[in-house]
Amino acid sequence: MDYKWLGHNIQVIRKLKGLTQQELSDQIGINLQSLSKIERGINYPTFDTLQKLTEILEVTANELLAGELKSTSHIEAKILKFLEREERLNVELAHGQYDNPLDEDEWIEYELQKLREYITDYIHSDKRNASDLYPLKKLIQGQKLQKLIDRYDDYYSFDLFGETIEGHKQVNPYLPETVKTIIADEEGHISSSLEFPDNSGE
The missing domain is CATH 4.10.280 (MYOD Basic-Helix-Loop-Helix Domain, subunit B)
Known part of the structure; x- marks a missing residue:
């Protein structure tokens, strides 16, 4: 069994199922930090945690441990990249004010600007239909x-x-x-x- 791909495969399947790390960690009964370390390959899950993961993600232990997950198509890869970009933007807008030199008024204006750009890009896309x-x-x-x-x-x-x-x-x-x-x-x-x-x- 190749533990090298375990965390990667857990992360891929979790995102394909639309689960956040917090949601998955709550369902399997461990804290968010523990799941994050498992997905990054820093720690390995216990047998009980691995069993719960396979049940919630609806996969077998062999699928998680047999190597890099091969079932993702090119469309699924694009979906994962989209979800990653969306997640980064959400985190930036929700928590960025705590890690930047802008004051509160400047941050509110920046947040509004980013949201307007996001919505405008969607509306004015050449491929957008009524x-x-x-x-x-x-x-x-x-x-x-x-x-x-x-x-x-x-x-x-x-x-x-x-x-x-x-x-x-x-x-x-x-x-x-x-x-x-x-x-x-x-x-x-x-x-x-x-x-x-x-x-x-x-």
Whole structure:
């Protein structure tokens, strides 16, 4: 048995199954550092840990120990590279502020810039079809609607507790003076309650 490829094969199969190191370590009952050392070939798993790995990854011990995994196609290799790039970007955006000289405001601006670039590259790809963008449109539409609902809830809370929103950036759309109130007159005609200047010249 060749232990040289054990950690490599565990890592390859874990990623193909869409599991993070944390998720796999939780399932087999060891800590994250132990699994990381196994995947890097620094430590070897105990028999019990190896048995749990084979059960969760749905492979045999021989497949893990028989040498470099040969079942990955060129498409799977591309998938693994994509996942590695995505994971690096996620880590950078989630934790990079702790390891860089930027202050908080500069880091927020940098984070927004990277996210805008990522989304823009996806949208403007030459191979992008309209059907690819519909799920993104649906997501944005949901976010916009939720923001509107949150604003309504804020204004409703102000009204409920008799508070004021004076000085707030957003104008309350529910104040009477901001709305054109349409009323019906005695003759059944519709007219605006706002007063308009008389331009008849009389």
